[in-house]
Amino acid sequence: MGVLTQLVQNLRQRISRPLRYYYDICARCGACIDACHFYSYSRDPAHIPAYRVMLAKRLTEGGNGSNGLARWYRDLGMIDGRTVEELEKAMWECTGCRRCAVFCPFDLDTALMISAGRYTLLQEGVGPEMIAEIGNAEVSKGEIIDMIKDFYLEQVKSLEARLQEEFASDLQIPVEKEGARVLYVPLVGEHAIVPAAKIFYAAGEDWTMSLFTATNHSFFVGDMAKAKQAARWIVEEAKRLGVKVIAYPECGHASRLLLSFFDGWFGEEIADIERVNILQLVAGYLQEGKIRVRPGTFDVPLTYHDPCNLGRNGGMFEEPRLLIQSVATDFRELTPNRELNWCCGGGGGLVAAPEMKEVRMKAGRKKVEQIQRTGAKWVVTACENCKAQLRDLNEHYELGVEIKGVIDLVADALIL
Amino acid sequence: MEAVAFLFYYITPYIAVAVFFGGIGYRLYRWWRRPPVTAHLSLYPRPRGRAGRLLDALVDLFTLRGLLRVNKPLWIGGFIMHMGLLFILIGHIRAFTDFYFLWDLLQWGKEQQHQFSAVAGTIAGVLFTVPLFYLLGRRWSGPVKWLSTPEDHFLLFLLIAIALTGFHMRLLTQVEIEELHTFFRGLATFRWQPAPVTTGTAFIYHFAFVQILMLYFPFSKLMHTIGGVFSKMVARS
Structure with missing residues (x-):
């Protein structure tokens, strides 16, 4: 029971303003039932978005996950082993896709709650710790970047040489180029670098590549402090190089962070740096006639x-x-x-x-x-x-x- | 019985009103007390600007057009019920004052006012009540039963009880609205007037159920009337 109490306390601390009223206003109308791809195969109540909200609420507020009245019957909502099992399923068997938010008449953002729930559960060792480990690696990469930089640059050079041979003899993959217009933050692996390099070359873009990667696994496990730290390395790099644009690759969650979270995290610091996904950038090239x-x-x-x-x-x-x-x-x-x-x-x-x-x-x-x-x-x-x-x-x-x-x-x- | 009726006529209305507004204030405070999220929740398509978002949220909430796309039966149930409720609430203004301006404009006499109210009120009542039974049925079948708590049932039963006692007055009695005006003005000015008699006994039940609803409102999911706007505004930010 001690572990559970700690879990409840941790979860309570993560209740932000929207979550607070999500708890209160979810009418449990069931519009979200048809939204969830997990529920569509399992028919398991723990996969219904509204039920996930009820579970979290039951944990932090007691009762049975509804409002006021029914909370008098505390025994209806006794937290037991089954609750934790359901909770693990509800929090981890979710892709945070927010299809249910679109279905919801009030646009309740279930992913916001999943994020808080995951963070809390992982602190008790419930859930795939692998994801958190990758997140930690992304955070520490910024601390050891000087040690791995030379190896990285060498790799980029050999990739550049290959592309010069295969694609265009004057193609370049600049890294850490000061005063470049666009900072492109790739993913691990050349598949996210090669097509981008070709397009930037064709568009005559003044670009440079980041030493870091866009992915941010801490975000997946709801550890927002670490997610922010991993993102900070990129922001600092962008400030140092004096770029005008940060472009993220074909990567969903990282782009979401860039476009929707950076404002709140870094505010004024990056107010004058435009942030785009590469799709937006390339669509712009096409429309402006920079590439054909x-x-x-x-x-x-x-x-x-x-x-x-x-x-x-x-x-x-x-x-x-x-x-x-x-x-x-x-x-x-x-x-x-x-x-x-x-x-x-x-x-x-x-x-x-x-x-x-x-x-x-x-x-x-x-x-x-x-x-x-x-x-x-x-x-x-x-x-x-x-x-x-x-x-x-x-x-x-x-x-x-x-x-x-x-x-x-x-x-x-x-x-x- | 006399004493209980007296209580519900002259004492509890004040408590109900106080709890209703005080409770809503308390709820809003509880929401406001938590830290806001700094991220844009960025659910698309996203309207531009704060005014655009507010307009969008209100249009969405009044038409439930999002629901119309994804769940038509629930939209029919939910939308019609809410529309019926809206008409009923507008109609109930007549219990406190009257649409004098409208009647003058239409040059309708007392008889016509009565007839119009009878027809419109009955239609609105049916629009409100029938979907309630559908929504109740949903709670007992299919996956929605997993989402159903005593709160949901209590609210549905309470609304049905309010609707049925309302129907009783509408269909089985001939209510003199001046009587109601006198009674409510008496309550509002603390100069108590005799309870209405043309309404029959249904009135005290109707009135008591509404007071229970007002007492429970701030502590129930009915807060979605206010929270829904906030939620939609934040989600599309």
Whole structure:
């Protein structure tokens, strides 16, 4: 019981103003029941978004998770082993996609509560600690950056040499270039660097690459202090180099942090630095005529999966469609799409937790059905998490599709 | 029985009003006391500017258009019930004062006013009450039963009780609204007037149930009337 008391106290401390009124106003109308891809396969109440809210409320307020009246019957809501089990399921078997927030008549942001709940549970060792470990590594990277810098620069140089041979002899991948206009923050691995480098080259952009990566796993486990620290390395780098724009790669959660959290975290510090996702940047190049692409480069039937954090949580609905349609002939929409798109089932850091694989495959069923209905051969998306999950789904359900990034398509269709 | 009726006519209304407003204030304070989130919750599509967000939130809340897209049966139930409630609340202004301006404009006499109220009131009452039974039925079947707590049932039963006693007065008695005016003005000015008699006994039940609703309102999920606007404003920020 001691552990549980500590857990309750920790959770109470994380109750922010919106969470406080979410507790009070959720009418338990059930509109969110049909929103959740976890519930769609499990039919388990712990996967219903409103039930997740009730669980958290039951824990911090006592009673049965509703208001006033019923809290007299305290024994209705006794916290026992089963509650903790349900709570673990409710907090971890969620991708934080916020499809339920779109369904909710009051737009209750369940992910805000999941974030608080996860942080609290992990402090008691309940949940996939792997995700938190990766988050810690991202925080400490800033402290040891000088030790690994040379190795990194060497790697970039060899990649640059290869691209000069394959693509354009005067292509450059600048790192830590002072006074550059755009700071591009990549992901681990060259797949997030190569297409971007080609596009920047074609657009004649004055860019430089960050020493850090955009990913921020602390955000997935609700550890906002660490998430902020990991983001701070990038902000400091941007200030040091004097860039005008910070551009994030095809990565959902990191882009959400950049676009929606940086203001609150860093405020004035970065007020004069524009923050964009690479899709926005590249769509801008195309519209301004800075890059040209061959229309109809790809004539395979393809579809676009709106990543939650770029779509309903980031407002990038039209940019990817513009880019895809400018290079492909047979574009097919998933139904539903845009803000009502089904989550791929891999978000919220679940892709990084091996023990969540089975759950992920089940949660992806809705996505699989959606893709199959279009008859598309390629599934294009713009989020690393989604790509990893879609690849797993492709293998698991033998879909026979290829998973592509939006900027991969653009880079392969560039006219130099 | 006399004493209980006296209590509900002349004493508890003051408590109900005090608790209603005081309780809402207390709730708002409890919300305000917690730290706000610094992030933009950024749910898209997102209207521009604070005024745009407020307008959007109000349009959404009054039309429930989001719900219409994703859950039509619930939209029909929820929307019609709320619209019925809105008409009923407007109609109840007549219990305290009257639409003198409107009647003058239409040049309607007493008989016409009565007829209009009877028809409009009955329709609004049906719009309000029938969906309540649907919403109650939902709570007993399907996955919504996992989300149903005594609070939900209590509120639905209370609203149904209020509606039925209201129907009783509307359909089975001939209410003289001047009597109600006198009574409520008496309450408001602390110069108690005799309780209405043309309403029959239904009035005291109706009045008592409404007071219970007012007492419970600030401590129930009905706070979504206020919190819903906040929530939508923040979510689309």
